Amino acid sequence: MEKTNKERLATIEQCIIHIDKNIDKIAINNVNQWKQINKNAQSIAGIKGAAGAISFVVSILSTMIMGFLTGKIKQ
Numbered sequence: 001m002e003k004t005n006k007e008r009l010a011t012i013e014q015c016i017i018h019i020d021k022n023i024d025k026i027a028i029n030n031v032n033q034w035k036q037i038n039k040n041a042q043s044i045a046g047i048k049g050a051a052g053a054i055s056f057v058v059s060i061l062s063t064m065i066m067g068f069l070t071g072k073i074k075q
Contacts, residue, residue, distance in 0.1 A: 003011070019026070
């Protein structure tokens with residue numbers, strides 16, 4: 001059975017009352033969620049930075065090894 005417009009409005013009104021009563025909890029929860037998101041983003045950035053540094057070192061080492069091996073083969 002479909003709700004009447006009065007019933008729908010009553011449901012919306014109850015939702016608004018619930019939000020009004022809990023607005024502080026909702027706001028604190030939202031702030032905490034964003035703090036956690038920021039911490040996670042910083043962790044991810046640190047991991048990416050470390051991975052980039054490791055990649056750079058491996059690239060340099062492999063270039064040096066290839067140069068050394070190439071030099072040995074030519075002789």
